[in-house]
Amino acid sequence: MPSRLTANVRRLWDYLTASYWFVPVGQVMGYASLAVLFVALDRAGYSAWIGFPPAWQISDVASARALLAAIASSMISIATLTFSITIVALTLATSQYGSRLLYNFMRDRANQLVLGNFVGIFIYCLIVLRAVFIRSGGDPSVPQLAVFFALVWGVVGILLLIYFIHHVADSIQANSVIGRVAEELHRCITRFFPESSEQELTQGETFELPTSWWPIQARFNGILQLVDLQALARTAESVNGVIVVRMRAGCFVTRGMPIAEVSVAVDERTVADIQSAFLLGERRTLLQDVDYAFHQLVEVAVRALSPGINDPFTAIHCIDQIGAGLAHVMTRALPSHLQFDGQRRLRVVQPTLSFRDILASALTQLRPHAAGDAGVMWHLLQKLLQLIEMAETEAQREALLEQVALIAAHVRHMPLIDADRERFLGAIDGLDATAEPERSQGRSALA
Numbered sequence: 001m002p003s004r005l006t007a008n009v010r011r012l013w014d015y016l017t018a019s020y021w022f023v024p025v026g027q028v029m030g031y032a033s034l035a036v037l038f039v040a041l042d043r044a045g046y047s048a049w050i051g052f053p054p055a056w057q058i059s060d061v062a063s064a065r066a067l068l069a070a071i072a073s074s075m076i077s078i079a080t081l082t083f084s085i086t087i088v089a090l091t092l093a094t095s096q097y098g099s100r101l102l103y104n105f106m107r108d109r110a111n112q113l114v115l116g117n118f119v120g121i122f123i124y125c126l127i128v129l130r131a132v133f134i135r136s137g138g139d140p141s142v143p144q145l146a147v148f149f150a151l152v153w154g155v156v157g158i159l160l161l162i163y164f165i166h167h168v169a170d171s172i173q174a175n176s177v178i179g180r181v182a183e184e185l186h187r188c189i190t191r192f193f194p195e196s197s198e199q200e201l202t203q204g205e206t207f208e209l210p211t212s213w214w215p216i217q218a219r220f221n222g223i224l225q226l227v228d229l230q231a232l233a234r235t236a237e238s239v240n241g242v243i244v245v246r247m248r249a250g251c252f253v254t255r256g257m258p259i260a261e262v263s264v265a266v267d268e269r270t271v272a273d274i275q276s277a278f279l280l281g282e283r284r285t286l287l288q289d290v291d292y293a294f295h296q297l298v299e300v301a302v303r304a305l306s307p308g309i310n311d312p313f314t315a316i317h318c319i320d321q322i323g324a325g326l327a328h329v330m331t332r333a334l335p336s337h338l339q340f341d342g343q344r345r346l347r348v349v350q351p352t353l354s355f356r357d358i359l360a361s362a363l364t365q366l367r368p369h370a371a372g373d374a375g376v377m378w379h380l381l382q383k384l385l386q387l388i389e390m391a392e393t394e395a396q397r398e399a400l401l402e403q404v405a406l407i408a409a410h411v412r413h414m415p416l417i418d419a420d421r422e423r424f425l426g427a428i429d430g431l432d433a434t435a436e437p438e439r440s441q442g443r444s445a446l447a
Contacts, residue, residue, distance in 0.1 A: 011226055011279055014287060017108045020086075020115070027116030028123050030125040031153075032162050035146060036129035042143035064132050064142040071154040072125035079118035080163055086111060095178055096309070098299045103283070104180050114164045119155040174314045175362065178300060182321040186328055188286045193332035196297060209349070210263035216271055218253045222280030225249060225430060226287045229348055231277040232260075233339045236347040239264050243274065245350040249288035254278055290353075294362040297322050306367045315380045322362050323383040329358055330387070330396055356399035361396070363403055373411040374420055381407050381427055404428060 016022040058064045093105055105111075128146040170176050224247055236243045241264035253259060259278055266274075284292040301318035304311040334355070339348035363380075370376045384404050391397040411424050 023112035024116030025122040031120030031124040035124045038146035039131040068125045068129040075122040096224045181296045188293040213261040215258040216260040218259045224277040225281045225285045228277040233347040237341045291361040302369045
């Protein structure tokens with residue numbers, strides 16, 4: 001159960017951090033607690049120990065009320081303004097970069113913190129204002145500490161407004177959007193792909209799989225967000241069997257579709273345990289879906305190359321970040337498709353993931369759109385040639401050479417002048433001797 005709980009917590013945390021209410025609610029509670037604390041300290045006489053300068057003291061109850069009311073009304077007005085600006089920015093981002101990238105905008109911690117501060121300062125002033133009203137009936141003194149910090153929060157709110165306007169203007173720029181998506185990509189790669197030194201060596205080992213299998217069907221429709229492999233391994237160990245996972249995170253699951261197979265007959269409770277290890281949702285996430293991390297950059301590039309936008313420089317920037325992500329993958333080990341128990345008995349087999357699969361996922365949709373612009377296609381070819389020089393294994397090199405050959409096939413049908421065609425041909429001819437088969441294929445495609 002701890003692992004399954006952890007998997008659900010991971011998905012819940014991913015949902016909370018991508019919401020616009022979780023962080024602001026926490027900040028509102030924090031400001032409310034500070035207001036109660038400062039009022040209590042004032043009533044206990046601690047504000048007299050601080051010794052505020054006369055210029056900072058407000059002894060008139062009416063003046064304190066007016067100051068608190070002014071700050072509260074200003075903060076709620078600014079909060080309304082920032083919400084409006086945020087909605088406009090999200091609308092522009094949706095039309096320019098696609099609705100799926102709203103996931104990244106909503107995870108922007110700066111926006112969440114700024115909105116939470118404005119609402120929190122408003123709540124702080126309301127609580128202190130109520131304390132001033134209560135005390136004015138019997139004691140004309142003003143809670144100096146609470147009012148002083150209300151003034152401080154008001155100044156902080158104005159500074160945050162200036163920062164927020166700058167941040168929003170910067171966040172909808174293409175370079176900033178692509179940079180944030182690329183950061184998510186690299187975090188996903190680091191989390192999903194182990195260090196080479198941490199990868200278990202299973203090459204050369206043979207595992208005899210059972211011959212009989214019982215399918216496990218999905219209970220709901222949805223996108224597979226997370227597969228709890230540890231929970232599946234424990235379930236397989238409890239029934240002394242092997243579970244084969246049939247789908248990877250990011251796939252759409254239809255109710256009744258086989259999502260796994262188990263090597264032994266199991267009861268309904270075990271079937272439910274296996275089904276609950278497959279966490280479904282309404283959208284793709286970056287919990288285990290590496291393809292989705294690349295697809296976000298591909299979507300920005302494809303939209304930039306559409307006739308309505310026609311922004312090849314944004315597409316080139318996306319290609320640079322996709323290349324950086326592929327280079328990062330090349331330095332990591334591929335995740336093992338086998339899960340064992342403590343006695344080194346095979347318990348879970350998941351779909352294999354190769355560098356060729358990742359490369360195809362990153363470039364298959366991008367290549368046809370890049371073929372509409374010679375400059376973008378040239379940059380894509382140059383990026384692949386750079387990655388070939390960085391390849392650490394023969395499998396990586398072969399996968400990259402296959403993509404070069406596919407680009408050559410696209411170039412054959414592109415409306416290029418002879419000089420540009422020769423430039424592409426010369427770049428492919430620049431590969432070393434180990435690329436001779438792929439080079440020959442590329443030359444024939446360009447002929």
